[in-house]
Amino acid sequence: MTYFIDRRPNAKHKSAVNRQRFLERYRKHIKRSVEEAVNRRSITDMERGEKVSIPTKDISEPVFQHGPGGARQIVSPGNKEFLEGDKIRRPSGQGGGDGAGEGGASNKGEGDDEFAFTLSREEFLEFVFDGLELPHLQRKPLKSLEEIKMVRAGLARDGVPSRISITRSMREAYARRIAMRAPIKRALKEAQEALAAEERKDPVLRNPARIVELKAEIERLEKRIEAVPFIDTYDLRYHQLAAQPQPSSQAVMFCVMDVSGSMTQNHKDIAKRFFLLLYLFLEKHYEKVELVFVRHHTAAREVNEEEFFYSRETGGTIVSSALNLVNNIIDKRYPAGQWNLYVAQASDGDNWDDDSNICRDLLVKKLMPQLQYYAYVEITPHEHQSLWHEYETVAEQFSERFAMRQIVDAGDIYPVFRELFKRRLSQEQ
Template sequence: MVMNVIDRRLNPNGKSLPNRQRFIRLAKETIKESVVRSIRERGLGEVGQKQVVTIPMKRIAEPRLRHAAQGGDRDQVFPGNKEFVAGDLLPKPKAGAGDKGSRGAPEGEGEDDFRFTLTAEEYLDILFDELELPDLAKTQLKDASTWRNFRAGHSTSGSPSNLNLARTMRKSLARRISLGRPNTVERAAAEAEIAALRAKSPRTPEDDEALEALVARFKELDARARRIAYIDPVDLRFNRFERIPQPSAKAVMFCLMDVSGSMTEDMKELAKRFFLLLHIFLNRKYEHVDLVFIRHTSEASEVDEETFFNSRETGGTVVSTALAEMRRIVEQRYPSDAWNIYAAQASDGDNYSSDSQACLRLLQEDVLPVCQYFAYVEVYDPRQAEIFLSSLNVSDLWKDYESVAAGRANFAMKRVFSKADVFPVFRQLFASVRKAA
């Protein structure tokens, strides 16, 4: 079966509906581009703040037909002309011989770009549009205090805000028809006949009898309309709701960051920027997601948010300690049969050489089997970015992780070389529909 949809809406006065839709689409795209561009330039503390957006007028101006500045047939004689009269034919100027100055002067007038301010809420809505935690599937009743209202039919009493107008009017119409309440058409017809007889002159005795009968009929109709209400309390129907315990998905995100001596301040800045985006995204999009922060050097420990982002601790590098700490916390607090477990790890790829096997074993046997999704981000010093841009020039940790990632849909790996790369990488990792790496 083929269905054809025809849009018969009238265009607004002087406007084209497709052009209005195009304007809205361009405006949204321009705003989104401005927001994405701003995230590259903002400091860590400014990510979630309001943003001033500028839209170039030429990007959003509606297309319209107008006369060309040059060419075409014109009938015009300028004041002060002493050589030509109306009807004279003038030779067309050669290419480039026209008055170039007529196109406008530097001191001419124009329009400023369109500027407005997005609130922090609007800014974050646009920033995290079409992003989500992948495979948020496991559900469990957390406790009896989690309730939601669900539609459960209709009732004859309730709050005025829950009044169902359509069902109420249906009940009212059925009652009026069954009780024979006169409608406006009947009463208007009776009034018209009465007015016609009263206007008739001269009237016969039969006309007077008919007029008297019509007046009595009209009074009866009017009395019945007064007795039978248009809407009666028995007609009222309200939407009824029942409070039902709602299964809620429980999720936890593990943030693993390398803060060893091999991580320069620029690398740590990139890693913190990624985790800050992740933190704001989870708080913005989900009501209840636990965040576990783990920092590691040659040892790993769970820390609070303040310590995670601001501590200046440093030391050697043993990546397996972070994975082992994550395994310990999962076993103690987050059983995998009840929680959606996610992890994001940021490192420069440097690791103690004898730790590779332990790291791979923990990742393959303990971490990935319980994770819905694991994202690894490798950061590089912007001053050395050109050296590592080649996909062949990667760290040993990247090679180890790459051997594990093959064939696993719940493991993603990305590289970050500068602040401009952080948000595009973040969007690729947490897009609603992820593309293969």
């Protein structure tokens, strides 16, 4: 059996292997603490690490103890409460005994606080986004500009030293040595046999000159065999790489946020936290996902990341302006045949009276046939308005690719986010 031992040094004498085992063993407890941390964080500190706590009773190790049976005599130094023959009552409660974890004050007993430790940024985000993915992500067919992957394409006599094939080079060298030595070895064997035959003759019939000639020939042939190099430049073989076009899994996420006057500052903060979670999720798990930020009130604009999260622009509400802009951007820059298209929209549900029907038609006729997934979150504690009801019609028609959820307060952000982007068992490849 082969054993692999990780002897890589760890910073400050810490054991990375033991830390990973600990995180995996208490994953459920850590994940619960991480969810609570996400709900209480502000926009600006969403991606830093986190100090989490685990109840001490949950990390206790099993131990062997003596059973209650048998007669034992115990001497307790410093005992002032009991005399010989007194029965000692078993301590009540759990954890550290009397006074530990109780609601009221106590003059005796000890206890332990919860075990606390700090997760790094990477560890924190790993727990935040565990089990999430972009739904229905597909590899698109080959197009003119596609993802290129370098693959091995056989062997060649020329190449860089880093790509040398040692096994093939040694095989070529061995074959060359056999081929070059074979005729010399045959000649050597013949000379050795002739010398042996000459030396076996009667001394009277033996030819001394012939013996000297054969010995010289044998020495010459042995030197020729030794002169054959172990490996030659001719033997070297190198792995060749060729550019092979690959189906592309590139994707683009459109982040659409309502910034109209009906969106209060609290609503906007919730929407920003939702989109910040989405931004961190895509940044951590996907290399080829582009982000397009769209803000809208009566008019929609494509903006950069800074303006999307921090601009103070406001106005009336026409949601169809944002959907039209998304459709135009797709037509110009992101053909559906080459890109996986996603849209995440956040709004309070308020819209111009006659515009909700237009939004429904835009989704059904233009956007949804091209999109992989559309996620709509409505941030409101009140009854749904016309936009939600029109979107329900779209959800019925595109049930697997259109999802809509309601967020009432900040505590709903993370559960809703996980529900929208949870890993599907029937994920298309």
